[in-house]
Amino acid sequence: MTGTAADLEARAPGPVEGPPDLRLVVPALATWGAAAICLTADVPVVVAMCAGGVVAAGGLALAVRVLAVRARARRVPAGRPRAAAVAAAVAAALLCASAGAAVGGLAGAQTRRGPLPQLARQYARVTVEATVTGDPRVTRPRARGAVQAAPAVVLEAEATRVVTAQGAATAVRTPVLLMARQSWLGLLPSTRVRAEGRLAPPSRQGDRIAAVLRVRGDGPPQVLVGPSAAQRFAGRLRAGLRTASDGLAPDARALLPGLVVGDTSRVPAELDEAFRATDLTHLLAVSGGNLAVLLVLLTGPPHLAARAERRGLAGRLGxxxxxxxxxxxxxxLGFVLVCRPGPSVLRAAACGLITLLALATGRRRSLLPALAAAVVLLVLYDPWLARDYGFLLSVLATGALLTLAPRWSGALRRRGVPPRIAEALAAAGAAQAVCAPVLAVLASRVSLVAVPCNLLAEPAVAPATVLGFAALATAPLAMPVAEQLARLAGWPVLWTAAVARTGAGLPGAGVPWPGGPAGALALAAVTAAAVLLAPRLLRRPWACAACALLLLLAVLRPAPLERAVTGWPPPGWRLVACDVGQGDALALAAGPHTAVVVDAGPEPGAVDRCLRELDVDTVPLLLLTHFFFPRFRSVS
Structure with missing residues (x-):
């Protein structure tokens, strides 16, 4: 489930207005689809789409105009506002598609022009001057045989000058990905650097990156121009938050910067995997939920923000x-600056502007057209968002919270569910229902604990966000006060970590599901069938209880029941070879709930899962036969 800044408005109590205004939805989808297609399309295709859209829109407008003139000449009442509205919507969709095709074609051409793509295909050694455009982040080390690769720092940048090994220098403007060592981790966006290394083509075709530069050497980066004053100020704020959280418990120390400003550099791999297994990763990527908390603190609940009884700091101060x-x-704007203007932050900012529009209009119904308008503007600003899964999840979740959640909440309230619980259940269920097919494409699994884990973690998000931002703002002025605020924020953060670890540790937390478009369509069909059957089930308490019991058994998977159904693990087992991907792992029975483990594979999750399935809770001896020391977490 992806949090959005519109979720508080979508769940706000109050009467549900008439049918949603869908007039801007079609133009938004047309812009989105045309940009996604033209990012990798040839020039003739882009030109044909742009010209065809403009010509078709002009022809449609002319036809409507001619019909209207003829109707007036014959003194026939126009009387067809619906037909005119449909024609206007189609014309707007065609024009938006033309605009999306144009910006998509230009953005795609930018990654293919210049010498860098050709040099990358030749794996040439070059010297590049580039401006950092994204956050440096540490990649997970991968195992290569018996050797674990050293972690690397990757950061997006825009190359401005390239010098080949033969000395030919060319001015360029091409997006690249730099792969360097840990000394590059402190760079801020807008910093201009010079790097020498070997180019390589990107791993995925059709990506916004034109080339990958593997920086040579382990030394610090050669900085040509430092970051801007705004980026330095934002960097000091983020560094102050990290310093204020240094004394917290390990999980709180790792998660607090991630929950507040999206800084996940301290989050260990196994905790990150727990958040993925429970579909709580939207809490670590700065989402609209963080901005929603800050805006509600200022304006109060959106459904009261334009009324005399409005709350929040603005209402208190008059x-x-x-x-x-x-x-x-x-x-x-301050939120975008501090949390970096990446795609997820831009999505959050757009949702925040939607909430401000609701403040100005006082009508929930205006949020859906505002969401569609935000999609159009963001795709025209950055066409690569049209192929970004995070952007897709954000839009789907926001749309579900604005359309499905209020109706589901009303249905639950009519059946006696308390309003607060009904709103929370409807919001979590609606967002998960529309996002699950996309998540299945990415992870090839379906989480059975996502909705309850999101419901349990949600109460901790607001206090952690408010206290975390208070610590961030206070750190440059009074670090002891910031440390106390961070200590208070650590309690809800620890609760969130406990929810993620507990949910991910359940035997049936997730079930395998086919990936790709076929898997997404299959899951969408199953979800739609479940939604259609839900009203009938709600009228039958015994059927609801039976479904809840089946879901509980699927999540808990008691060992006797699982053994009876699958035959695994076999009774009296002596030796088991665990599937840990690359590498080996053997478990030798050494008594009740005890096993000697030989090797463990490159990642701890796979061998941990195998040992838990074998009901092993004590490992008295671990034997490693390779010069490879993985991160192994004992289950004893």
């Missing part, structure tokens, strides 16, 4: 509505 909206806009 600030006018327009001034409140301006302050909210400044808060959004």
């Amino acid at each position: 600030l006018p509505l327009r001034l409140t909206a301006v302050l909210g806009g400044g808060l959004v």
